[in-house]
Amino acid sequence: MTTVLKRNNWAIWRDVIFALFVREIRTGFNDKFGLAWAVVQPLSFIFMMSYIRGRMDGGSTHTVPTFEFMLYGLLLVQLFLGTLSGCSSCLKKNKALFAFKQVQPISSVIASSCFNFLIKIAVFILIFVIMYFLKMDFEIKRPLILFLNVIALWIIAVSLGLISSLAQCYIPEVSKVQSIITRPLFFISGVFFSMQDIPKEYWPYLDWNPVLHAIELSRHAAYSTYSIEAVSEFYLFSFSLVSLFFSLCIYHVSWKQAISR
Amino acid sequence: MIKLQNVTKFYPSKLGNQYIFKNVSFEIPSGHNIAILGSNGAGKSTLFKMLAGSEYPNKGEIITDLHLSWPVALATGIHPQMSGAENARFIGMINGVADLDQYVRRVRQFAELGPKFDLPVKTYSSGMRPRLAFACSIGIDFDVYLIDEVTSVGDANFRKKTREALTQKSKNANVIMVSHEMDELRHFCDSAIVLHQGELTFYNDLEQGIAHYQAL
Numbered sequence: 001m002t003t004v005l006k007r008n009n010w011a012i013w014r015d016v017i018f019a020l021f022v023r024e025i026r027t028g029f030n031d032k033f034g035l036a037w038a039v040v041q042p043l044s045f046i047f048m049m050s051y052i053r054g055r056m057d058g059g060s061t062h063t064v065p066t067f068e069f070m071l072y073g074l075l076l077v078q079l080f081l082g083t084l085s086g087c088s089s090c091l092k093k094n095k096a097l098f099a100f101k102q103v104q105p106i107s108s109v110i111a112s113s114c115f116n117f118l119i120k121i122a123v124f125i126l127i128f129v130i131m132y133f134l135k136m137d138f139e140i141k142r143p144l145i146l147f148l149n150v151i152a153l154w155i156i157a158v159s160l161g162l163i164s165s166l167a168q169c170y171i172p173e174v175s176k177v178q179s180i181i182t183r184p185l186f187f188i189s190g191v192f193f194s195m196q197d198i199p200k201e202y203w204p205y206l207d208w209n210p211v212l213h214a215i216e217l218s219r220h221a222a223y224s225t226y227s228i229e230a231v232s233e234f235y236l237f238s239f240s241l242v243s244l245f246f247s248l249c250i251y252h253v254s255w256k257q258a259i260s261r
Numbered sequence: 262m263i264k265l266q267n268v269t270k271f272y273p274s275k276l277g278n279q280y281i282f283k284n285v286s287f288e289i290p291s292g293h294n295i296a297i298l299g300s301n302g303a304g305k306s307t308l309f310k311m312l313a314g315s316e317y318p319n320k321g322e323i324i325t326d327l328h329l330s331w332p333v334a335l336a337t338g339i340h341p342q343m344s345g346a347e348n349a350r351f352i353g354m355i356n357g358v359a360d361l362d363q364y365v366r367r368v369r370q371f372a373e374l375g376p377k378f379d380l381p382v383k384t385y386s387s388g389m390r391p392r393l394a395f396a397c398s399i400g401i402d403f404d405v406y407l408i409d410e411v412t413s414v415g416d417a418n419f420r421k422k423t424r425e426a427l428t429q430k431s432k433n434a435n436v437i438m439v440s441h442e443m444d445e446l447r448h449f450c451d452s453a454i455v456l457h458q459g460e461l462t463f464y465n466d467l468e469q470g471i472a473h474y475q476a477l
Binding site for chain 2: 030097
C-alpha cells in the first residue's frame with residue numbers, strides 16, 4: 001500500500017509550500033496567453049508611456065533614459081500591487097485547502113508571494129535581455145542596492161497583504177476599502193514623474209509612500225546621477241521591517257481563529 | 262484515542278454567537294468504528310473539522326496521537342481548474358506520499374473516471390467529484406478515516422467498491438462516519454456517538470445508539 005513518509009515539521013512545510021507553488025503556477029496562467037502575458041502586458045505599457053513622456057523631454061528624464069525611468073516605476077508598482085492583491089486574496093481563495101491540517105495559511109501566503117516575486121524578476125531580466133538585443137544603452141551602477149530595494153518593497157507588500165488577508169476573514173468589507181486605497185497608488189508613487197518635477201513644498205504630501213521611495217531609490221541605484229534628495233533608504237527599510245514584524249505578530253495571534261470562522 | 266478538553270466552539274452571526282459546543286470534555290475511544298448520529302445542524306461536520314485540524318475550537322483543545330484523515334466530504338480541497346490527476350498529485354504531496362506516480366495511478370484506477378481524470382474538475386458531474394475525493398483519501402494509509410456522507414453519493418457500482426475498500430481498510434484502521442443512512446452505518450460501524458444539543462454520548466453498541474437517536 002501507499003507509504004507515507006514520516007516527516008518533520010520543516011519537511012512538511014517545504015512540501016506544502018512547494019505543492020501550493022506548483023498549484024499557483026498551474027492555475028495562474030491557464031488561458032492561451034499563458035506566461036507570455038506577464039511579460040507582454042507591462043512591456044507594452046512601458047513602451048507606450050515612455051513614448052509619451054519621451055516626446056516631452058527628448059528621451060532623457062533627469063539624466064535617466066525615459067524608457068528605463070518608466071521601467072523601474074512601472075515594474076516596481078506592479079510588483080507591489082500584484083503581491084499585495086495576491087497575498088490579500090489568498091486566504092479566502094485557498095480556504096478549502098485549510099481542510100488539510102498540514103496546510104497553514106502562512107504557507108499559502110509564502111507560495112503566492114514568491115510566485116509573484118519570481119514572475120516580476122523574470123520579466124525584469126527578460127526586458128533587459130530584449131534591450132540588449134535592441135542595442136539600447138542601459139547601465140545598472142549598483143545592482144545589489146537595486147535588488148535590496150526591490151526586496152524591501154516586496155516585503156512591505158507581503159506584510160500588508162497578510163494583514164489585509166487576515167482582516168478580510170473577520171471583516172469582508174476590507175477588500176473593498178483596499179481596492180479604493182490602492183487605486184491611486186499608481187499615480188502617486190512616482191511612476192510617471194520624479195520627485196524633482198514636484199515643488200519642494202508639496203513633498204510632504206507624497207513622501208509617506210514607501211513605494212515612491214523604492215522607485216526613486218531604484219532609479220538612483222541604476223543611474224547615480226539621478227537625484228534622490230526627496231527620499232531615504234532608512235525610511236524604506238524601517239518601513240519594511242516594522243510592517244513585517246506587525247504582520248507576523250497579528251498572524252501569530254489570529255490565524256487559528258481566522259480560518260475557523 | 263482522541264481527547265476533547267473543555268472545547269468551546271461557536272460561529273459568530275448576526276444574532277450573536279451560535280454555540281455548537283460549550284465547554285465539552287470527551288474522550289473518543291480508539292479501536293472502534295464509530296457512527297456519529299445527530300440531527301441537521303447538531304454540529305457533526307463541525308466536530309469533524311475540529312478533529313481533523315481543519316478548524317480550531319475557540320477555547321480548549323483536541324489532543325490525539327493518531328494519524329487522522331482530512332474530513333472527506335463531497336469535494337474538500339479539490340481545485341476546479343486543475344485536472345483530477347493534478348488534484349490527486351497535490352493531495353499526495355501535501356500528505357507526504359513517498360511515490361506520487363504510483364499514488365496517482367492508484368487513484369485513477371479507483372475513481373474510475375476514465376479519460377475525465379485528465380480533464381479539469383469543473384467539467385465533472387456532481388457525482389464524480391466525491392468519487393475523486395474519496396479515491397484520494399482511500400489511497401493514503403491513515404489510522405482513522407473521517408467520512409462525511411461521501412459513500413452515499415456514488416452509483417451502485419461505486420458504492421459497492423467503496424464498501425469493499427473501507428471494509429478492507431477497517432482491518433487495520435478505523436472509520437468515523439457521518440451518514441443519515443442507517444444501513445450504511447450498520448455495515449461499517451460497531452458503536453455510535455450521539456450528538457444532541459452540544460452533548461456527546463458514546464454507545465458501545467451501535468443499535469443502542471441508533472435506538473436512542475431515533476427516540477430523540
